């Protein structure tokens with residue numbers, strides 16, 4: 001049975017479950033209106049988004065990169081108080097790493113199981129480096145490509161890889177919920193055996209001292225960033241990791257946004 005908690009839970013409790021199981025589903029993270037707006041605006045973007053270039057991206061899957069350059073419908077989600085409360089506990093200082101809309105098309109094959117933090121050459125075991133969240137915008141089912149994962153696999157000994165006997169779970173969930181999972185949890189997009197696409201958005205966060213997966217300072221135009229709430233600006237790279245990793249000309253990068261306004 002998948003671990004599910006309500007949005008009214010304390011950040012500390014959700015973080016505790018995330019650290020022990022490697023994942024947790026939180027219900028009530030987005031309002032029905034928020035879900036409708038997100039579905040509509042991402043639909044607009046999908047009309048002009050190509051399909052993947054390799055089996056990892058998925059040849060029948062569309063990925064909306066540079067998400068915060070293209071839509072405002074995930075601004076509130078990215079700074080949701082419960083999400084930030086969990087990140088405070090698990091990562092301490094953090095930034096957005098890979099915010100991506102993922103639309104798994106009809107007849108797509110299952111994505112290979114992987115760990116999101118494996119892109120960083122840090123010897124295992126290591127403290128949490130990456131926390132990811134998946135926000136379904138369609139019903140996620142075992143048939144249409146819901147995210148698959150192996151509970152507890154974030155605790156595996158270094159070098160262990162998934163095998164045929166490992167228990168793979170499916171994140172069956174509804175729009176409005178979010179799946180939180182650690183970067184060291186083995187997981188992947190499922191196969192879509194239906195004739196309809198499966199849309200979801202990942203908001204992935206990484207420790208503030210790492211290089212984020214997407215370079216938001218280049219991907220999101222400065223004119224767009226300037227109008228965003230300050231916490232979101234910080235999460236998009238206009239921040240330092242104390243005492244001064246990420247400075248610009250000796251100052252906090254926030255100064256860049258005010259200097260040329």
Ligand SMILES: O=C(O)CCC(=O)C(=O)O
Pocket residue numbers: 056102111134145146147148187188189190200
């Ligand atoms: O689409 C999904 O359910 C997961 C995708 C994923 O894990 C990835 O692309 O890294």
